[in-house]
Amino acid sequence: MMCSLRKMEEDNSKHNKNSVRSLREHVDENPCGIVLNAPRTRQPKVFIKTFGCQMNTRDSELVAGVLLKAGYQLAENIESADIVLFNTCSVRQHAEDKVWSEIGCYGRCFKPQAAGRRKKHGACSLEPVARSPVIGLLGCMAENYKKAAFAKSALVDVVVGPNDIGSIADVLDEFFKRHIPQMAVGRKQRIDAVYDTDYVADKNHANVIIMEGCDNFCSYCIVPYVRGRERSRPAHEIIREIEGLVRKGVKEVTLLGQNVNSYTAHSSWLMAHGRKKIDFIDLLKMVNEVEGLEKFDFVTSHPKDASEELFRVMRELPRCKKFLHLPVQSGSDRILKLMNRGYTREHYIKLVKKAKEIIPGLRLTTDVLVGFPGETEADFQDTFDLMKEVEFSAAYIFKYSPRPRTKAAGLADDVPQPVKKERNQKLLEFQKSLHKKKSMYICQDGR
Numbered sequence: 225m226m227c228s229l230r231k232m233e234e235d236n237s238k239h240n241k242n243s244v245r246s247l248r249e250h251v252d253e254n255p256c257g258i259v260l261n262a263p264r265t266r267q268p269k270v271f272i273k274t275f276g277c278q279m280n281t282r283d284s285e286l287v288a289g290v291l292l293k294a295g296y297q298l299a300e301n302i303e304s305a306d307i308v309l310f311n312t313c314s315v316r317q318h319a320e321d322k323v324w325s326e327i328g329c330y331g332r333c334f335k336p337q338a339a340g341r342r343k344k345h346g347a348c349s350l351e352p353v354a355r356s357p358v359i360g361l362l363g364c365m366a367e368n369y370k371k372a373a374f375a376k377s378a379l380v381d382v383v384v385g386p387n388d389i390g391s392i393a394d395v396l397d398e399f400f401k402r403h404i405p406q407m408a409v410g411r412k413q414r415i416d417a418v419y420d421t422d423y424v425a426d427k428n429h430a431n432v433i434i435m436e437g438c439d440n441f442c443s444y445c446i447v448p449y450v451r452g453r454e455r456s457r458p459a460h461e462i463i464r465e466i467e468g469l470v471r472k473g474v475k476e477v478t479l480l481g482q483n484v485n486s487y488t489a490h491s492s493w494l495m496a497h498g499r500k501k502i503d504f505i506d507l508l509k510m511v512n513e514v515e516g517l518e519k520f521d522f523v524t525s526h527p528k529d530a531s532e533e534l535f536r537v538m539r540e541l542p543r544c545k546k547f548l549h550l551p552v553q554s555g556s557d558r559i560l561k562l563m564n565r566g567y568t569r570e571h572y573i574k575l576v577k578k579a580k581e582i583i584p585g586l587r588l589t590t591d592v593l594v595g596f597p598g599e600t601e602a603d604f605q606d607t608f609d610l611m612k613e614v615e616f617s618a619a620y621i622f623k624y625s626p627r628p629r630t631k632a633a634g635l636a637d638d639v640p641q642p643v644k645k646e647r648n649q650k651l652l653e654f655q656k657s658l659h660k661k662k663s664m665y666i667c668q669d670g671r
């Protein structure tokens with residue numbers, strides 16, 4: 225989600241740094257025009273490049289699990305891959321531009337014929353493409369662009385939406401059989417088995433999806449349109465997955481969802497055990513009981529749904545990390561209303577004061593969006609003042625860009641780019657100065 229996906233991007237960009245670097249190095253060393261055909265093997269090698277949030281990082285693992293079970297292998301680097309899958313993010317225009325540019329860059333070096341074909345045939349890509357490596361567009365951009373992805377880049381061979389990743393092996397098999405572009409998008413909900421495909425990249429920490437999608441429809445956010453409406457996984461499956469991870473040696477998990485506070489599971493299993501539903505707080509208590517699990521945390525909470533009860537439970541559960549990511553997005557009531565966030569500045573400030581009071585040592589982080597349509601200097605100042613008042617441990621600050629199908633896309637994007645940039649910079653600098661001040665305190669305390 226726009227909100228949950230911030231902390232994640234940083235982690236994920238670290239995760240991806242090596243693969244980006246290796247791609248760039250290879251591009252420099254291999255001028256475009258040289259055909260570097262990957263060897264055809266009976267077990268094609270797949271490289272997955274992840275963009276965006278922790279949910280995408282987890283989805284890439286799920287894709288890897290599905291493909292390993294289907295007999296594919298994982299490539300150690302992009303250069304040795306027969307198939308390169310770009311698992312993408314649509315939260316901002318900038319995120320999408322980056323993906324198209326990486327696909328172009330990779331394709332020009334590795335698929336010059338396809339790049340040439342694009343020039344020759346313009347937008348048309350629906351003709352046989354039988355060369356390796358295969359390029360796949362996965363995730364939110366696949367769902368956002370659907371068939372138009374083939375027109376946008378003739379280098380793309382397969383397109384698979386986030387709820388369709390369970391069929392990735394079938395899609396690739398079909399591509400190898402027929403050598404024409406393949407697409408799987410539009411599924412409303414992924415099948416339960418695709419939340420746990422028995423593959424994790426990190427042996428110490430794992431992400432576990434507990435719910436997906438969002439019903440909040442914040443006016444700037446594309447998530448409900450590409451990830452779908454909110455649904456929660458059955459609690460016993462989540463616990464079974466965590467127990468399995470612990471058996472593999474995992475010590476810490478992060479529970480993932482676009483709006484974790486909305487987690488609600490109903491099932492016949494629950495009915496049979498005399499329970500009508502399990503909510504997020506029940507789930508936290510259940511996770512805390514998993515033997516062998518050392519720590520857990522969760523992202524992302526929504527300020528309109530987070531409660532004092534949640535904070536008390538966080539304090540009381542020994543394995544729950546004292547970390548809360550609570551996106552504020554704006555400090556102006558007028559803008560919050562236009563964003564359809566469902567809370568006021570006053571509510572947010574009271575809530576975080578309560579959270580800090582109840583949970584000693586709380587690490588509180590947030591997301592901020594600057595330059596929303598109609599944001600005046602006074603609105604921005606409200607945001608700046610809120611940040612000064614709350615003193616977040618970290619803040620992920622982004623410039624607004626209109627996303628298709630969202631309500632805000634119908635508003636004039638009237639804050640000029642240089643102003644968005646300036647506001648973004650001002651908040652970043654403030655956050656940096658805060659860190660310096662805090663680390664100075666730590667230093668002084670340490671003496």
Ligand code: SF4
Nearest residue numbers: 225226438441442445
């Ligand atoms: S609609 Fe709002 S709450 Fe839902 S994912 Fe987007 S920003 Fe988060």
